[in-house]
Amino acid sequence: MLSFRSVFAGTLRQEDMGGGALITALWLRKSAGHVMLNPLRLSPFSSSRRTVFGLSASRCGLIQRKMTENGVASRRGKVLTIDTLNPCVKKVEYAVRGPIVQRALQIEKELKEGAKKPFSEVIKANIGDAHAMGQRPITFFRQVLALCSFPDLLDDGSFPEDAKNRARRILQSCGGSSMGAYSASQGIDCVRQDVARYIERRDGGIPSDPDNIYLTTGASDGIVTMLKLLVCGEGQTRTGVMISIPQYPLYSAALAELSAVQINYYLNEERCWSLDISELRRSLAEARQHCNPRALCIINPGNPTGQVQSRQCIEDVIRFAAEEHLFLMADEVYQDNVYADGCQFHSFKKVLFEMGPEYSDTVELASFHSTSKCYMGECGFRGGYMEVINMDPEVKEQLTKLVSVRLCPPVPGQALMDLVVNPPQPGEPSHANFLKERSATLSALAEKAKLTEQILNTVPGITCNPVQGAMYSFPQITIPERAVKEAKEKGQAPDMLYCMKLLEETGICLVPGSGFGQRDGTYHFRMTILPSTDKLRILLDKVKEFHQCFTQQYS
Amino acid sequence: MKRKVWLSVLREMSTGKRRLSEQGNQIGMELQQGVQKSYKDIIDVSWGDAHALGMKPISFVRQVIAACLYPELLQSDRIPIDARLRAQRLLRVCDGGSVDGGVPSSPENIFICSGSQSALMFILKLLSSGEGPSQMGVLNPMPTYPSFTLALEVQGVAMVPYYLCEEEGWALKIEELHRVLQNTKGHCSPRVLYIINPGNPTGHVQSRESIEEVIRFAAEEKLFLLADEVYQGSVHVEAMEFVSYKKVLSEMGPGYSDTVQLASFHSVSKGFMGECGLRGGYMELVNLDPEVMDVVRTLFSLSTCTAVTGQFALDIMVDPPQPGDPSYPTYSEEARSMAGMEADLLYCTRLLEEAGVCVGPGCEYGQQEGTHHLRMCVMTPTENLEELLRRLKTFHLSFLSEFS
Numbered sequence: 001m002l003s004f005r006s007v008f009a010g011t012l013r014q015e016d017m018g019g020g021a022l023i024t025a026l027w028l029r030k031s032a033g034h035v036m037l038n039p040l041r042l043s044p045f046s047s048s049r050r051t052v053f054g055l056s057a058s059r060c061g062l063i064q065r066k067m068t069e070n071g072v073a074s075r076r077g078k079v080l081t082i083d084t085l086n087p088c089v090k091k092v093e094y095a096v097r098g099p100i101v102q103r104a105l106q107i108e109k110e111l112k113e114g115a116k117k118p119f120s121e122v123i124k125a126n127i128g129d130a131h132a133m134g135q136r137p138i139t140f141f142r143q144v145l146a147l148c149s150f151p152d153l154l155d156d157g158s159f160p161e162d163a164k165n166r167a168r169r170i171l172q173s174c175g176g177s178s179m180g181a182y183s184a185s186q187g188i189d190c191v192r193q194d195v196a197r198y199i200e201r202r203d204g205g206i207p208s209d210p211d212n213i214y215l216t217t218g219a220s221d222g223i224v225t226m227l228k229l230l231v232c233g234e235g236q237t238r239t240g241v242m243i244s245i246p247q248y249p250l251y252s253a254a255l256a257e258l259s260a261v262q263i264n265y266y267l268n269e270e271r272c273w274s275l276d277i278s279e280l281r282r283s284l285a286e287a288r289q290h291c292n293p294r295a296l297c298i299i300n301p302g303n304p305t306g307q308v309q310s311r312q313c314i315e316d317v318i319r320f321a322a323e324e325h326l327f328l329m330a331d332e333v334y335q336d337n338v339y340a341d342g343c344q345f346h347s348f349k350k351v352l353f354e355m356g357p358e359y360s361d362t363v364e365l366a367s368f369h370s371t372s373k374c375y376m377g378e379c380g381f382r383g384g385y386m387e388v389i390n391m392d393p394e395v396k397e398q399l400t401k402l403v404s405v406r407l408c409p410p411v412p413g414q415a416l417m418d419l420v421v422n423p424p425q426p427g428e429p430s431h432a433n434f435l436k437e438r439s440a441t442l443s444a445l446a447e448k449a450k451l452t453e454q455i456l457n458t459v460p461g462i463t464c465n466p467v468q469g470a471m472y473s474f475p476q477i478t479i480p481e482r483a484v485k486e487a488k489e490k491g492q493a494p495d496m497l498y499c500m501k502l503l504e505e506t507g508i509c510l511v512p513g514s515g516f517g518q519r520d521g522t523y524h525f526r527m528t529i530l531p532s533t534d535k536l537r538i539l540l541d542k543v544k545e546f547h548q549c550f551t552q553q554y555s
Numbered sequence: 556m557k558r559k560v561w562l563s564v565l566r567e568m569s570t571g572k573r574r575l576s577e578q579g580n581q582i583g584m585e586l587q588q589g590v591q592k593s594y595k596d597i598i599d600v601s602w603g604d605a606h607a608l609g610m611k612p613i614s615f616v617r618q619v620i621a622a623c624l625y626p627e628l629l630q631s632d633r634i635p636i637d638a639r640l641r642a643q644r645l646l647r648v649c650d651g652g653s654v655d656g657g658v659p660s661s662p663e664n665i666f667i668c669s670g671s672q673s674a675l676m677f678i679l680k681l682l683s684s685g686e687g688p689s690q691m692g693v694l695n696p697m698p699t700y701p702s703f704t705l706a707l708e709v710q711g712v713a714m715v716p717y718y719l720c721e722e723e724g725w726a727l728k729i730e731e732l733h734r735v736l737q738n739t740k741g742h743c744s745p746r747v748l749y750i751i752n753p754g755n756p757t758g759h760v761q762s763r764e765s766i767e768e769v770i771r772f773a774a775e776e777k778l779f780l781l782a783d784e785v786y787q788g789s790v791h792v793e794a795m796e797f798v799s800y801k802k803v804l805s806e807m808g809p810g811y812s813d814t815v816q817l818a819s820f821h822s823v824s825k826g827f828m829g830e831c832g833l834r835g836g837y838m839e840l841v842n843l844d845p846e847v848m849d850v851v852r853t854l855f856s857l858s859t860c861t862a863v864t865g866q867f868a869l870d871i872m873v874d875p876p877q878p879g880d881p882s883y884p885t886y887s888e889e890a891r892s893m894a895g896m897e898a899d900l901l902y903c904t905r906l907l908e909e910a911g912v913c914v915g916p917g918c919e920y921g922q923q924e925g926t927h928h929l930r931m932c933v934m935t936p937t938e939n940l941e942e943l944l945r946r947l948k949t950f951h952l953s954f955l956s957e958f959s
Contacts, residue, residue: 079682079746079779079816082846086684089854097856146625149864150617156633175607179864180830182604217669217834217862253857257680380649380863382669382834405706406672410862411832 091256095249095515096127100499104509119507123539125527126509128303128471130377133530138376138437140430141419144170148179148415162428170415179411185404187215187385188411191418195385198421203350212388214399215417217409218379219333219370222386224254225402226329226366229395230295231260240291242283242326244275246474246516246524248303261291266519269476272465273307277316284324295327296320301334301345301469304516304526306449308343308469314351321363328365333384336374339446340468349389365389371416373471375441383413383420445471448529448536455540459547472526474513477547479523480554495523501550506542593934603700603755605829608900608916613828613889615875615882619645620867637880645867663848664840667869669861670831671785671820672702674838677858678818679710681851682779685744692745694735694778696727700755703783713743724957725757729768736776748778753786753797758901760795766803773815780817785836788826801841817841823868827890835865835872899927905954910946 082090101124108122124132131137140163147153147167154164173190175181186192192213199208216222231239240261243251255262265283267273275298287293298317300309309317321328330348338345349367353360371383388396424431449467456464456475464475479494487497493514503509513524531539586592606612615638622628622642629639668674683691692713695703707714717735719725727750739745750769752761761769773780782800790797801819805812822836843851860866876883899916906929907913915930933940 077777078814078842078844079777080847081844082850084684084746085847085850086681089681090850092850092854092857094853094857098853142625146621146628149624150614150621150634152614153621153628153633156631158627158631174832175604176609178606178612178832180612180828180832181606182831220858250857257854380860382860382862401705402709405676405702405709407670407702408832408834410669410834410865412864413862 088257088259092253093249093256093515094253095511098511098515100496100503100509100511101126103500104503107503107507117507118505122503122507122509123531123535124509125531125539126511128373128528128530129379130373130471130530131379133528134532134535135377135441135530136437137378138434140424140434141376141378141416143430144419145412145415148412151177160429162424162430166419166422170418174411179415181411183215183408183411183414185406185408186400187213187409188414188418191215191414192385194418194422195387199347199349199387203347203353206350206353208349208387212391214386214388214403215409215414216368216384216386216403217382217406217413218372219331219368219384219386220250221382221406221409222366222368222384223250223329223331225399226386227254227258227260227295229399229402230327231255231258233292236290237292239295240287240293242280242287242293242296244298244302246304246513246518246526247297248299248331249515251297252517261287261293263287263291263293264517267302267305267307269465269519269522272468273302273305273474275307275309275313275317277320280317280320293324293326295329297329297331298348299331299334300348301337303331303334303470304472304474304511305465306467306470306472306474307465308338308340308345311344311346311351314346314348315355318348318352318355318359318363322359328363330365330367332367333370333373334470335369336442337445337471338469339449340466343468345469349387352389360389362390364391366391371413371420374420375438376416376420377441378416381413381416382410383417384409385417444533445529448533449473451533451536452527452529452540455537455544459544461547461551462544467529471528471530473529474516474524474526476513477523477525478551480551483550483554486554495525498523498550499525502543502546506546508539508542508546594932603825603904604831605900606831610829611889612830613871613886615886616828616830616868616871618882619871620864623867624864635881637876637882641871645870649863664843665837666840666851666855667835667837667861667866668858669834669836669865670824671783671822671836671838672706673834673858674818674820674836675703675781675783676706676710677855678781678838679706679712679747681847681854682747683710683712688741688743690743691747692739692743693747693749693781694732694745695749696751696754698756699751703749712747713739713745715739715743715745719754719757719759725754725759727759727761727765727769729772732769732772746777746779747781748773749781749783750800751783751786752800753784753790755783755786756905758786758905760790760797763798763803766798766800767807770800770804770807770811770815774811780815782817782819784819785822785825787821788828801839804841814842816843821872823865823872826872828868828872830865830868833865833868834862835867835869836861837869899929902927902954903929906947906950909953910950912943912946912950 104122104124104126107117111117111121143159143163144166147159147164148170151167151171153159154167169190171177171179173188174183189210192210192215195213195215196208196210200206214222216225227241230241233239238259238261240263241251241255242263242265243255245264245266252262263283265275265280268276268279280296284293296317298309300314301307318328320326328348332345332347335345335347347367348365352363352365365388367387367389369385371381372379388399391399424434452473453464453466456462456473461478462475464473467473477495477498479498483497484494487494490497492500493512495512495514499510499512510525510527513522513526516524516526518524527539527543529536582592615635618634618638619641622634622639623645626642626646628634629643634642666674668677679693685691690713692715693707694715694717695707697716697718704714715735717727717731720728720731732748736745748769750761752766753759770780772778780800784797784799787797787799799819800817804815804817818841819839820836823833824831824836840848840851876886903914903916912931931943935943
């Protein structure tokens with residue numbers, strides 16, 4: 001059955017010079033073999049759906065529209081008001097930077113202006129921004145990027161040779177040897193090749209085609225772009241996208257904006273936030289009654305939960321996606337952030353290919369990575385990539401065009417990605433120091449993950465699952481009935497009330513679990529494990545103290 | 556609200572240009588492998604990308620960025636003192652004394668974005684709604700640049716082209732705006748008027764009177780103004796002066812200055828900085844209600860921050876070295892020489908686009924200041940050479956008449 005809709009249905013055709021242009025409308029239809037829609041060319045003159053107007057016949061031979069009489073009355077007043085705003089964007093919320101963060105910024109301002117509070121600083125444990133919390137950047141990366149920015153420094157003796165070599169290579173691949181030139185929309189060629197080689201090494205030799213690599217502006221850019229491609233239909237046939245609960249709210253926001261149907265599948269808190277296939281089945285069956293499920297998103301290691309999926313689980317998910325004809329989106333930005341004993345990162349691509357051609361030839365997959373997390377923490381550079389597997393070639397062509405609208409990802413971010421996938425090797429001057437810095441960062445995170453779990457579990461009313469990976473803990477908190485009631489009266493989620501009070505009384509900024517999704521009747525908060533160990537201890541002790549007071553106050 | 560399928564469209568203009576560029580790359584590779592052609596390199600002047608064509612970055616910009624990225628350089632005398640001070644200042648407003656918290660945007664209505672394209676997409680998204688007769692329509696100039704029209708299609712809004720007047724140097728005629736608006740009745744709901752000033756690809760610089768006319772038109776017809784002003788730093792012809800839509804609007808007094816809604820765009824990609832690859836820009840929003848601004852801020856926070864290197868370049872663009880600063884002499888010399896180069900590039904770009912002739916701009920080869928040249932290879936059969944010269948002559952005469 002065909003399910004398609006045109007994005008617009010005018011037609012424009014290009015004239016030689018100076019005339020109008022006609023665009024050929026592209027129609028999509030669902031093909032038997034692919035979840036992704038295949039584009040089909042339509043005849044240029046579908047008069048029922050014109051959306052391009054005002055082209056004069058004398059210029060380009062189109063039928064001239066009948067000029068209708070129109071009294072030009074002065075219509076003052078604003079065009080864009082809260083009522084005329086795109087209804088989709090009004091629904092969008094992003095808890096990580098939402099009202100609690102705005103209040104935190106306000107409090108910071110008040111502190112600066114000398115206001116007296118029971119604390120002297122705001123601790124922002126809400127956003128996964130490592131450097132903002134004191135994590136040091138990798139020296140080698142910054143050296144290369146500085147050389148790329150100001151190549152005069154290539155003759156400066158204070159920079160190591162291997163950094164200079166990397167910089168020269170990167171600059172050579174940039175237009176005019178400058179990071180200020182546009183790159184190809186898909187990303188700099190040699191960087192994409194380096195990314196492909198990295199993936200091959202990481203996945204035990206399974207080939208990766210550079211042509212399937214798209215450099216992106218952070219992973220979010222790639223994720224949103226893929227969702228844009230996937231979402232279509234209306235009513236019963238509207239695209240449904242499966243996402244774990246709790247989830248990183250970029251997904252819910254993007255789905256709201258695209259008017260896609262969000263299909264929640266619950267992670268199992270009692271079993272360390274594991275993913276149960278039975279829950280996937282339940283959620284899918286229910287969703288099929290009111291939408292057209294087409295994609296399954298999984299974040300591994302998880303955000304906010306930190307769970308690291310077992311290999312078996314990943315295989316089960318792939319089998320499920322194959323059976324149910326779902327496009328897999330594997331968000332793997334925390335792939336280096338694995339701490340717990342017995343846990344290991346397995347990429348979806350690797351497992352897919354090790355399952356043999358029955359799956360590796362057919363299951364459609366997009367994997368995402370970024371320079372913002374892991375040991376790099378370079379959020380501000382907006383570096384990232386996605387690898388697309390088994391994508392229909394015609395759809396891939398559309399993807400390539402879609403990414404060209406934003407011209408290209410920031411070139412410094414692409415350069416940084418190149419260094420991440422191509423770090424100093426044994427024998428190179430910067431290797432020893434690089435290893436030292438990387439393991440210092442990762443082991444500090446591992447230590448803080450354990451500390452967080454440990455301390456929070458000593459608090460009556462707080463239970464914290466082991467933080468197996470990523471950068472956050474997502475403990476469950478018990479909120480007394482009276483507090484729940486008060487929150488409801490205020491029109492607030494109970495954990496928002498909790499977090500707001502925590503902020504006002506201790507200066508600690510966390511994100512309420514309601515921003516990520518949770519089972520009804522349960523409450524959580526997400527905090528990062530990024531502050532320095534000392535600060536983290538202070539933070540955890542304050543949270544402990546606050547929780548006890550809060551519980552008492554509302555009992 | 557129903558949402559149409561999200562699908563980019565096969566657009567011949569941008570495909571053609573991309574294919575040309577790809578073909579150029581292909582030929583470039585063949586040349587590297589020793590294939591003989593009548594030219595030894597490809598000069599792709601089809602993109603507005605000055606660095607790719609050999610323009611050097613402004614030293615001060617790159618020194619500041621390098622010092623921000625690798626703060627050891629704050630102690631290095633390879634970086635002039637004012638660049639080091641600027642880097643220090645920028646790092647101070649970054650969280651953690653490091654570049655990764657993102658530089659906060661200052662005034663409430665200014666949003667720093669990854670280049671003007673993403674800002675445009677953002678605004679279009681805010682404004683877009685409706686289907687069929689109520690589908691939002693955007694009045695956009697013809698000729699225009701392909702990325703914009705592609706952006707419109709991707710956003711699913713109706714395009715309402717208005718023709719710039721070639722006979723009058725690509726001026727914007729209000730009668731033309733009236734005409735196209737009439738034609739939209741019952742077919743879409745025009746709500747946005749997009750202006751590029753200075754024009755792309757036309758290079759036309761709008762007069763103040765014309766801007767006032769447009770603002771009046773937007774007020775009467777209740778249109779949201781998008782003023783794409785990324786080329787404001789690139790006005791080459793004397794007696795032409797860039798004046799911003801915001802300035803003119805504010806000087807038109809109440810009735811206009813407090814009601815006409817405007818988004819202005821600027822970027823570090825053009826002008827003499829030419830830092831396209833850094834993806835830095837800003838948009839300024841005027842006369843949006845507070846509740847709308849709340850939604851804007853929420854939505855904007857979702858897009859995370861603009862790459863910090865782009866933000867640094869932006870900071871310098873809006874606050875460059877001043878007379879008396881150690882970097883000022885180098886900075887102003889570099890800026891001046893860029894302006895000269897661009898005239899060559901402008902000529903060659905137009906020659907390629909309008910006559911299909913791709914030549915080398917004289918600035919690439921070195922020339923006396925104040926002179927301009929082009930280079931073309933003459934090792935070509937006589938008929939080709941005659942055709943080439945014929946086209947060049949026609950183009951040159953028309954180019955002269957446009958700028959006289």
